[in-house]
Amino acid sequence: MTSASPTPAPSVSPSSAPSTAPAAPAGSAPGTREISAVLAERWHLPGAVVTELPGGMNSLTWHVGHRGAHWVAKAVPEGGPERPFRYGLRLAALAEAAGVPSGVPERAADGRLTARARGHVLALLRWVPGRELNGADPGDLARLGATLARAHLALGTGTVSGDRARASFDPAAGGREAAYAVRPWIRPALAGAAARLRRVRPETLTWGPSHGDPAPEHFRFDARTGRCGLIDWGAAGHRPRLYDLATAVLDAGGPDGAGPLLRAYVEGGGLPSEEIERGLLPVLDFRYAVNTLYYADRVARGVTGPEGPGGNEERLDDARRWFERRAGGRAG
Known part of the structure; x- marks a missing residue:
């Protein structure tokens, strides 16, 4: 995967995180069936097993399995969260190229890094194996x-x-x-x-x-x-x-x-x-x-x-x- 230059950066200031953007109204976020359809159409992953993952205050995530391979599908609302999300996809590629596994995005069949799904921007991220770190260890x-x-x-x-x-x-x-x-x-x-x-x-x-x-x-x-x-x-x-x-x-x-x-x-x-x-x-x-x-x-x-x-x-x-x-x- 060719990594993009990290500049110019989006106008995201330190004070913008964590996001205070209001959550999408109930029912307006894409569900598992819709994500499955987008993955089949845009990433050519028909029949992928899509399972919603817990957590995430400002995003939605799903585990994606297909023929023994694993990914994470991640979606953020269009608008404010979209710019840092897209920028982060580019930075992840740079970190990965330097030897830090970073969950880089997989390009869709048309070469794009993202797709749209019911008012959200969706990316398919490479699975990074391993356990979370323990902040007390x-x-x-x-x-x-x-x-x-x-x-x-x-x-x-x-x-x-x-x-x-x-x-x-x-x-x-x-x-x-x-x-x-x-x-x-x-x-x-x-x-x-x-x-x-x-x-x-x-x-x-x-x-x-x-x-x-x-x-x-x-x-x-x-x-x-x-x-x-x-x-x-x-x-x-x-x-x-x-x-x-x-x-x-x-x-x-x-x-x-x-x-x-x-x-x-x-x-x-x-x-x-x-x-x-x-x-x-x-x-x-x-x-x-x-x-x-x-x-x-x-x-x-x-x-x-x-x-x-x-x-x-x-x-x-x-x-x-x-x-x-x-x-x-x-x-x-």
């Missing part, structure tokens, strides 16, 4: 850091203007005024986070194509081959590498236990340790700010995910504790 954290560094090196770097960098790291850029009223600590905590990030001068960080959500569950370690892959590129964008690293650290339980991850990432050449020491905590502030507004907005709108209402509250409590710690107990 030191060995897995080291694998995560090394794999993320390898992916970043494959994706390269890019430039950003000072104005664009500063605007990208404004948690309030997306509006969501109602989210600030959900808890009294949110506004002062996010104001403090923004001030700390301004002092870092985000335009001085290393920017480039990024995965956007390198959580442990998006890595696949194949014990048979010893290879570790990185899948689920639907949040891809042009960001500082520290954004991806901070996301991985956050999902691994925070910086206190992320030593193996950070060491492996530095040893793999992802970033110099000086940049991580200077910028990781302020960018973690921003990641917690993004999560705060996302889950507070869900509370304000009465939206719940697979975990029910408790999932929103748990994430907000995690963010509150982080900001209290960063502000010396003054955020609450």
